[in-house]
Amino acid sequence: MKDNNQQAIIGRIRYLIKLSGKSQAEFARMLSIDPSNLSKHLSGKLAVSDSLINRIVVDMGVSKQWLRDGDDVPFSKNAGMVLPVMDQPAEQGRPNGGIPVYDIDVTAGCTPLEMQLTADRITGYVSLPRLSPDTLIVRVSGDSMTPDIIDGGMIALRPVVNTDTIFWGQIYVVVTDDFRMVKYVRRHPELREKVVLHSANPNYDDMEVDRSDIRAMFRVEAIINCRICG
Numbered sequence: 001m002k003d004n005n006q007q008a009i010i011g012r013i014r015y016l017i018k019l020s021g022k023s024q025a026e027f028a029r030m031l032s033i034d035p036s037n038l039s040k041h042l043s044g045k046l047a048v049s050d051s052l053i054n055r056i057v058v059d060m061g062v063s064k065q066w067l068r069d070g071d072d073v074p075f076s077k078n079a080g081m082v083l084p085v086m087d088q089p090a091e092q093g094r095p096n097g098g099i100p101v102y103d104i105d106v107t108a109g110c111t112p113l114e115m116q117l118t119a120d121r122i123t124g125y126v127s128l129p130r131l132s133p134d135t136l137i138v139r140v141s142g143d144s145m146t147p148d149i150i151d152g153g154m155i156a157l158r159p160v161v162n163t164d165t166i167f168w169g170q171i172y173v174v175v176t177d178d179f180r181m182v183k184y185v186r187r188h189p190e191l192r193e194k195v196v197l198h199s200a201n202p203n204y205d206d207m208e209v210d211r212s213d214i215r216a217m218f219r220v221e222a223i224i225n226c227r228i229c230g
Contacts, residue, residue, distance in 0.1 A: 005069070009048045010041070012067055015161055016060060016074075018216060031059050066161075074161060098125030099135055099156060106138040106155070106173055107180055113173070113216070128222060131156055135221050140182050145171075148200040149182065149223050156222040163217050166195070173218040176209065182220065183207075 017027045028038035033055070040046040057064045065071045100122045106113065117136065126137065135156045143151050148171070157173055166172075168187045173180060174197060183197035188208065195214075197207040 006044065006048055008070055009053070009067065010044070012070070012074075012161065013048070013056065014042065016056070016062065019159065020060075031055050074159075098127045099131060099133065099137055100125055101137040101154070104138045105141050106157075107141055107182060113175065113180060113218070128156065131222055132158065134158055137224070144199040144201050144204045145182055146201050150225045150227070153226070154224040155182065155220045156224070157218040157220050160217040160219055163211070163214055166217075167219070171220040171223075173220065174209070174214060175216040175218075176213045177215065185217075 017024055020027055020030075022030065024038065024042070025035040028035040031038075033052070037046065041048050041052060053064065053068055056062055057067060062074055066074050101124050102117060102121045103123045104113070104116050104121055135158045137154050137156050140149050140153050140155055141151060149155065155171075155173075160166075160172070166185055166187075169184060171182065172185045173182050174185065181197060183199060186196040186198050186206075188194040188196050193211055194208050195211055197209055199206075
């Protein structure tokens with residue numbers, strides 16, 4: 001393993017800890033390793049060994065190619081992004097390769113989104129052309145993204161592994177300690193350490209957010225606007 005890959009691998013392990021909804025110590029115990037040793041690996045005091053990588057790959061169902069080299073996607077197409085620690089049985093399949101629809105309002109509350117992605121919150125599956133099987137569908141409330149996303153509309157999203165890589169002008173779910181928002185993410189005109197969150201609704205002002213305050217991001221892959229008539 002090349003030394004110049006170490007920090008990138010550590011970053012991907014930290015992403016998995018965040019995605020699991022566990023503390024660092026809980027994550028270590030889940031892998032049956034000493035929390036203090038995991039802390040040393042993540043701080044760079046101990047190199048991330050092949051044995052640690054293999055343990056994470058086996059226990060978490062993570063792609064070894066992604067974890068070690070940054071290639072591929074974190075999880076297989078069959079597993080999607082939902083980790084076993086989220087109480088979704090590993091054998092649960094997706095009918096006809098469908099995308100799961102969760103009874104979750106992505107903009108409501110501050111509970112980590114990953115902790116809500118459990119099997120009991122799935123209300124069904126849909127098949128949409130050209131969407132990757134590792135996406136998932138959730139609901140959006142509010143009118144800040146109207147007319148692009150209507151109040152009660154649905155979005156298909158997938159996690160962003162490296163929040164330093166942003167496709168400017170695209171729609172993301174942005175997660176901080178205080179909120180979850182669906183916004184266009186734009187480059188700040190002056191400060192690299194900030195981003196601009198832009199609403200489609202002109203009645204809402206732009207927001208400036210420090211990149212260091214962003215805990216997680218999910219890229220919106222599709223928008224499903226529908227109105228129930230009757």
